[in-house]
Amino acid sequence: MLTRAQKLEWLALHAEKQRRRRENQLREYRAYPKQAEFHAAGRESRERLLMAGNQLGKTWSAGYETAMHLTGRYPDWWVGREFTKPISAWAAGVTSELTRATVQRVLCGEFNAIGTGALPREVITEKTMKRGLANAIDTLVIRWGGGGDIQATESLLGFKSYDQGREKFQGETLHWVWLDEEPDEDIYFEALTRTNATGGSLAMTFTPLKGITGVVKRFMMEKAPGTHVTRMTIDDAEHYTPEKRAEIIAGYPAHELEARTKGIPSLGSGRIWPVTDESISVEPFAIPAHWAQINGIDFGWDHPSAAVNLAWDRDADIIYVTKAYRKKEQTPVLFAASVKPWGEWVPWAWPHDGLQHDKGSGQALRDQYADQGMKMLPNKATHPPEANEKGEVVEGSGGNGVEAGVVEILDRMQTGRWKVFSHLTEWFEECRMYHREDGKIVKLDDDLLSASRYAYMMRRFAITKPAPSKPIEYKRKRLA
Incomplete structure (x- = not known):
């Protein structure tokens, strides 16, 4: 039988363990096989695309890889690209609001609990807020090389959005860019250009609802040197039961079904052979x-x-x-x-x-x-x-x-x-x-x-x- 003091001590230790786990989610990350394929391709491919359906884990996986590169903390199972020094990076979404709701949330956690996302709380040393949008972060300074090391140097992460226009994607020299959701071609190539001088990498995650765009063609048709595409379907998302998958599939309209569940570009009536x-x-x-x-x-x-x-x-x-x-x-x-x-x-x-x-x-x-x-x-x-009818060949047939x-x-x-x-x-x-x-x-x-x-x-x-x-x-x- 525990004494009251022992119970209180046990509860305090349990709470501290939970806090440390909550504030270091990066340590807990384990990739599904398709996410692991996407990560591994970074060792050889400079431009990568994880094309997946909705809510399958594409943003999650890219967010955690971004956190690894910013901190220099790579798990034992990691076989993808590794940066050996602090980096400068961007993470971008469609609008500032969506960037805050998705990219920022995955990396930082909810705004009232910064440090509960992919980036451990102990590595976030400074943050600058955006003007005109509540709770939206503009830049983060990240301790690189392990938490608690006072000699460690720092990485820099900026949050961007496509609605800022191509001009806002000019000028910087970067090691890493993560684009969440599909950008227009001009923004894509501007972002890619930021990594030229460093030999850096660009990762992109989206559900292909726009159809055969220039960006999709680059990866799926042109297969430009240095590109790699990973396609993730609802069957690859291990957090869904078979029953839940069937329920989700039944809820989508036919013309969006393959894009939202299989990561296949939406072609609508333009697809020539509309079969599964x-x-x-x-x-x-x-x-x-x-x-x-x-x-x-x-x-x-x-x-x-x-x-x-x-x-x-x-x-x-x-x-x-x-x-x-x-x-x-x-x-x-x-x-x-x-x-x-x-x-x-x-x-x-x-x-x-x-x-x-x-x-x-x-x-x-x-x-x-x-x-x-x-x-x-x-x-x-x-x-x-x-x-x-006479068995004669019809002219022109x-x-x-x-x-x-x-x-x-x-x-x-x-x-x-x-x-x-x-x-x-x-x-x-x-x-x-x-x-x-x-x-x-x-x-x-x-x-x-x-x-x-x-x-x-x-x-x-x-x-x-x-x-x-x-x-x-x-x-x-x-x-x-």
């Missing part, structure tokens, strides 16, 4: 010998050359995308070496530009690939010609129109007759971003999709794998 990954994805399996196969190729150089393999279950009339390969600046020799293991017996469908002649060799593209052992079909990809192939493939997707092996991540990536602007298909980063369409158009030439030829057996003639 799950509805067309299947686990890989061995292709039955009696199924017909055909490959498709889309020629490229500045944009990637791409190839796919289609396997056709004729009995069920289901087409499967089983293989995909995409690579920039590859000669026919290198490209062929990568795809010939798919089976040299499989025919290749190719587009009209395969008839173009190389300026150096004077040889058509189609022939250059054929010379490397790829079984190129004799003619460019066209739709099957139509016949009239066949053709190679894009829209017809796009519509037919969508029909197959919606009726369960187009499936894609689940490990073909680049194919799914292109499919999510395939969209229209002003009613026209955007011909950008659709290389694997184009190769798929060419193969589909020429499926009438798909063949089954030839049976291995048996060696001729010679019987030895018996001498009399």
Whole structure:
């Protein structure tokens, strides 16, 4: 039985333990796998994007990484970038009010409890407030190198907002910039420029509700050198139960569902194939010998050359995308070496530009690939010609129109007759971003999709794998 004095001592110790834990949240931070992927990419990539749905932990993870860089306190499990000295940094949101409500709250805690966020209370040595907005912080001075070390030097953090305009993002030299929610391109590049002189880094976290903007294109389509994108879905957020996830998903309108739950850019009516990954994805399996196969190729150089393999279950009339390969600046020799293991017996469908002649060799593209052992079909990809009641080919039918192939493939997707092996991540990536602007298909980063369409158009030439030829057996003639 504890005495009254012992109980009071225990309560005091417990309260002190809770206070220390509350005022050093950084020590408690543990990343989910997708957040850890985002952090780890910082070691190699200067520009990073964590594109996630709402309330999945994207702001939280970037806030805690920002706190690590400002304090120099990295956990044992950390494998991302590390700064070895104090830094100058910015953290920014859409408006001053939103910056206060999100970025500042994650870093500092609620205003009446500064030091209960990602930044431990003991490291916040000075703060300057913004004018004209209650409880909004303008700058923080952060002790770097560990709490209680009087010899430690200091980092500097400024809070910014996009509504201040591009001019307010000029002038500074920084080591680290965190942009929470998507900025316009001019602010993005201005913020990135602040890190040029130091070789610093920029991290960005947002839900892609604006669709295919210039910033999204930089990461998802252009894939500029030094960029990395991590996409986090509601299934990656471990703080939700399956029941809660289902409840959240049910509450979103259809046109925002994928952006808010999966971090897929909102394309609305502009998306060409408005289907979910799950509805067309299947686990890989061995292709039955009696199924017909055909490959498709889309020629490229500045944009990637791409190839796919289609396997056709004729009995069920289901087409499967089983293989995909995409690579920039590859000669026919290198490209062929990568795809010939798919089976040299499989025919290749190719587009009209395969008839173009190389300026150096004077040889058509189609022939250059054929010379490397790829079984190129004799003619460019066209739709099957139509016949009239007499069995005569209808003049003008066949053709190679894009829209017809796009519509037919969508029909197959919606009726369960187009499936894609689940490990073909680049194919799914292109499919999510395939969209229209002003009613026209955007011909950008659709290389694997184009190769798929060419193969589909020429499926009438798909063949089954030839049976291995048996060696001729010679019987030895018996001498009399």
